[in-house]
Amino acid sequence: MRETQMKAIVVSKPGAKAQLMDVAMPTAGAGEIVVSMMGCGICGTDHHIVEEGLPTAKYPIIPGHEPWGKVFALGTGVTNVAVGDVVAIDPSLHCGMCDQCRQAKGNLCKNWGAIGGSHPGAWAEYFVAPAKNAYSLKDFPLDIASLIEPVACAVRGLDRLNPHQGKSVLIVGGGTMGLLLAILLDINGCQPLTVVEANAKRRDISKKLTGLTIISPEEAKSARADYVIDATGIPSVIEDAITRVNAGGTFMVFGVASEHAKVSFSPYAIYKDEIQITSSMAILHSFGPAIDLMRVHGDRFRPLLTHTFALNEFEKALAVLSSGEAIKVALKP
């Protein structure tokens, strides 16, 4: 007989303690699959979902939007995957019918949602996803599969930035996303490339793991670059970073600021130096490319996944993340 219950991490409301509990086993509707989770990253967005609540999240919620696993059951009409296939899941849920979706800009969908945000996520033994969101991981190095979703977000960032080789880069914020952007820009031939990270512990670990140039805010006092990317979402940091773009360069808002945050900047300086300001939101047409890229450059990304914990050790996982001793932390069943 099939199980009717599974273990999942549930957050009942913003600020409530996340708890491992038994919940009903999900079933696949038409065009959907049930996936047996094999790995799922923990990211900054999850921290927002657990701590202060996200506008797009629906509570109670099972977080987890960076999943991969084995296809366990198929809903009607699913033909692109088979039971037993190992797949990574793009968590983005687009309605397919609004103006933005019709222009193939699903990340700007008016009804945008995500597995692990608006819908139950993958910090669970099983989760449901649209079959069209599944990407085959045949012959993929599975030890780095929990990094696919964040790499897909970073690839979207590069699509938006459209970087040219030989241009200089300053990335402010050396968390997982800042480091992933740095690695991608390095692969793309942007140099010199500098990451600024305020946390000394994280700076030292990241330097060792990636070989990138990672400096403190004090050391970065006079740093400027053609491309300056904020990967912190902190208003005061953004206000400073936007003044560091070389004439003719681009500033990118990548880190997620709080919904009500405001910054001030000099429109005159933006005008005089023809500074472009751009941004990147989640994933768009970048999930497949991220997988392809990681097949080739897996060794560059592998060191970032520093810790993996079982579902029932998730409290330890969250603690290690906030200690600054980890870069990317993932859960497994």
Ligand SMILES: [Zn+2]
């Ligand atoms: Zn994430």
Ligand SMILES: [Zn+2]
């Ligand atoms: Zn839409």
